[in-house]
Amino acid sequence: MSPEAQAQSLLRRLLDETLDPGYELAAERRTGTEAADRSSPASGWLERFILAGCLLLIGGLTTIVIAQVRSSAPQREELRQALIQDIAEQRADGDLLQQRLVEVRDQATRAREELLAATSQGQSALDELDRAEAGAGLTTVRGPGLAVTLTDAPMPEDGGENLGRILDRDIQSVVNELWAAGAEAVAIDGQRLGPTTSIRSAGQAILVDFRPVTNPYLIEAIGPANMFDQLLESAAGRTLASYAAAFGLGLDVVQVEQLDLQPGTGAVITRAEPAELQNDTGESGP
Amino acid sequence: MKGIRTGPLIPILGLAIGIAAGVLLDPTVPTSLQPYLPIAVVAALDAGFGGIRARLDGIFDAKVFVVSFVSNIIVAALIVFLGDQLGVGAQLSTAVIVVLGIRIFGNVAAIRRHLFRA
Numbered sequence: 427m428s429p430e431a432q433a434q435s436l437l438r439r440l441l442d443e444t445l446d447p448g449y450e451l452a453a454e455r456r457t458g459t460e461a462a463d464r465s466s467p468a469s470g471w472l473e474r475f476i477l478a479g480c481l482l483l484i485g486g487l488t489t490i491v492i493a494q495v496r497s498s499a500p501q502r503e504e505l506r507q508a509l510i511q512d513i514a515e516q517r518a519d520g521d522l523l524q525q526r527l528v529e530v531r532d533q534a535t536r537a538r539e540e541l542l543a544a545t546s547q548g549q550s551a552l553d554e555l556d557r558a559e560a561g562a563g564l565t566t567v568r569g570p571g572l573a574v575t576l577t578d579a580p581m582p583e584d585g586g587e588n589l590g591r592i593l594d595r596d597i598q599s600v601v602n603e604l605w606a607a608g609a610e611a612v613a614i615d616g617q618r619l620g621p622t623t624s625i626r627s628a629g630q631a632i633l634v635d636f637r638p639v640t641n642p643y644l645i646e647a648i649g650p651a652n653m654f655d656q657l658l659e660s661a662a663g664r665t666l667a668s669y670a671a672a673f674g675l676g677l678d679v680v681q682v683e684q685l686d687l688q689p690g691t692g693a694v695i696t697r698a699e700p701a702e703l704q705n706d707t708g709e710s711g712p
Numbered sequence: 713m714k715g716i717r718t719g720p721l722i723p724i725l726g727l728a729i730g731i732a733a734g735v736l737l738d739p740t741v742p743t744s745l746q747p748y749l750p751i752a753v754v755a756a757l758d759a760g761f762g763g764i765r766a767r768l769d770g771i772f773d774a775k776v777f778v779v780s781f782v783s784n785i786i787v788a789a790l791i792v793f794l795g796d797q798l799g800v801g802a803q804l805s806t807a808v809i810v811v812l813g814i815r816i817f818g819n820v821a822a823i824r825r826h827l828f829r830a
Contacts, residue, residue, distance in 0.1 A: 440811065440814055441814060441818065442818070444762075444765075444814070444815045444816075444817070444818025444819045444822070445762055445765055445766060445769070445818075445819060445822070446759075446762050446766070446776065446780045448773075448776040448779070448780060449762075449766040449769070449771045449772065449773055449776050450771060451776075452771070452773040452775070452776045453770075453771035453773070456773075473774035473775070474722045474723065474774070475722065476774060476778050477722070477723045477726070477763075477774050477777065477778070478722045478723045478725060478726030478727075479726060480723075480726075480756075480759075480760075480777065480778055480781045480782075481723045481724070481726040481727040481730060481760065482726040482727065482729055482730035482733075483730060483756065483781075484727065484730060484753075484756045484757065484759075484760050485726075485727045485728070485729070485730025485731035485732075485733075485734060486730035486731070486733050486734045487730075487734075487749065487752060487753045487756055488731070488734070488753050488756075488757070489730070489731050489733075489734025489735050490734045490739060490741060490749070491749045491750050491753050492734075493734065493735070493738055494741055494746070494749070495750075
């Protein structure tokens, strides 16, 4: 038999012989032996009860599975909604704590400034602190600058991979070019960057200091007027522009007269040592 | 045929009790068994429709029915189990459903021809 004929006969058998061949065989056996015992009522009753058992199983199994599937679908949706709500709540809590942190830090800063301003040594420490804080992105900075908006390309219609997605690397390269062009302060989606800020992906999300930022990504930078040209002529700027042309991602750079960048929250004091005290307060120290 | 003469009362009663038990008792299935149940149901339905058709054909045999019913369920569950172990559970389930689906379809068509002569 040729392979085609074999395949055809297999399909034909599948489509035609839908009845278990066992029935025919049993029927042939019966006509062969001309079974007289079939009329015995005992085996008839037994058979019928077994039959009833099988049908009971069919009915029971079917309803059980239907009930199972029905009850598990809404459960999954409920669970999903509960998780979404949890996320929203936790995020609101986090925002609240963040706000509280800024307030408390403000209080602490004011108290510290009052105390330090009382002495000349304290005043010089304060000046040093101001410089350090400005460098660490812990002060509000106002001034002219750039707003760079990076946007994911729209999803391809054929459902394929979106090559125009913004990656952590794209944001990193823009930020690096901005620092290199002399930016004093940079923020991503309103989140101020400090010296130890990380910009990296976790799965599909991009995290700045472990807080997610979302498309479109707005990078604001305060710095000299030539940042605009420097950014667009830099390697990173040219690469992104070519990506924008090839994959349709959005790259939009505008100069802004007045930017207002809020302080970051990043600094954690890991090392401190006491200053050499001069005896000009009269009452400090044992 | 004896079965046709005396009527299918007890088996149909069994079916009704099974459905009622499934609805009323609402039993929870152990998680380990859950993947096998849907395919077991399709296998059971195949055996059931096969039985009805054989009966209408006049060649019904309770022994053949019970054996095909039990073995259908066990083999279907076994195939899914084996497929899960081999990492092709979804594909094997699809294969089983396709074959059983074709058989159910053919048997129901035969039953329809018997009942409506069309």
